Amino acid sequence: MNFPAQMPAAPGADRIGQGTAVEQSRAVAEVQAAIYVARQFPREVGRARNAMQSACGSMALASKAFYRFPRAGGAVEGSTIHLAKTLAQTWGNIQYGVTELRRDDDYRQSEMQAFAWDVEANTRHVLTFIVPHAKFTKGKGVEALIDLRDIYENNANNGARRLREAIFATIPDFFIEEAEDLCRQTLSKGDGKPMPERIEGAVQVFKGLGVSAERLEQKLGRPRDQWTGADIAQLLITHKSIQRREIAVDDEFPQARITGVEIKNNASRGKGPSAPPTDDDPWANEPPK
Structure with a gap:
């Protein structure tokens, strides 16, 4: 009786190809x-x-x-x-x-x-x-x-x-x-521009994100003419984080809320949503109704 010739064994999972062997040798040498x-x-x-x-x-x-x-x-x-x-x-x-x-x-x-x-x-x-x-x-x-x-x-x-x-x-x-520490010092010193120019640049950058100067002042706790290099550095870090989508604009700069006392004071002065807006009018950004 003639038996068929034995077939070669299928490659097993432990078989190492030539490319794999070369890569392993290269990694060891490296x-x-x-x-x-x-x-x-x-x-x-x-x-x-x-x-x-x-x-x-x-x-x-x-x-x-x-x-x-x-x-x-x-x-x-x-x-x-x-x-x-x-x-x-x-x-x-x-x-x-x-x-x-x-x-x-x-x-x-x-x-x-x-x-x-x-x-x-x-x-x-x-x-x-x-x-x-x-x-x-x-x-x-x-x-x-x-x-x-x-x-x-x-x-x-x-x-x-x-x-x-x-x-x-x-x-x-x-x-x-x-x-x-050195990076924070560099941010505080800036790129050599005068402080008023750096402040205006920060205001314009955040204006492009829909953040007004008033919201920046609210965040820092002082008017813009009192900002320091450290304040500009903080704003710059925040801006970069917003660009990288690590933080949302509204989370970092929440909209200011109008209190009941402010509404009563505005009403007593004849102000309100339909009154002509002024610089200090909290309804200035409200659309006409």
Whole structure:
């Protein structure tokens, strides 16, 4: 009896292709080379500080070094991923990154990983986390993300936050604190323009967002002619956060409410919604009825 020739076994899951083997060898060689270079050219703290001070002294970095967003009736402020990456570059011998390990469309979530590795000190901070394909919106609660671009942006935003944490966990605290102080000083000093010009520029920028000068004065607690460099710095941080959609305009600059006493006082002076508006008239922005 003739038996058929034995068929070759199907490739198993543990079989490594040539491309995979090459990539693994390249990754190992890359790690070894990074460690070798870091040992041959160790960082100089003095040079790193000079590079950091130069970077934090520019408005280009200082203007996007901080974020602000509302939480539990207040606001949370901190340093952005832009500052974190700059500090990693100036500190030197640090590798960092964020990757999407797996996307599960059935469960609508992505498994991601962010890391920062000090090659010279051989310290590594890794964060593995799950990002749901959803976002929270006011009035609607949790809303599922369907569009691929929305999912990508959601993953990128969550990855950037974890990457910032990983980088800051690798860099010394004194280096971070000095950089933050210098960035705030740069924001307070501005770009060399006189204070009245900086104030007018801030008013015009927020006017484009629908925020009047009166609402800015209400937020800062004093008229514009008394604003300081620190006030302009706070407004600049808020403006950048609004542009990044971290905070809503109405949350940061709530509309002023008219009290019953003000209504009675306006009525006693013959003012009201139908009276001719004046500069101090709280009904000035009301449409005619």
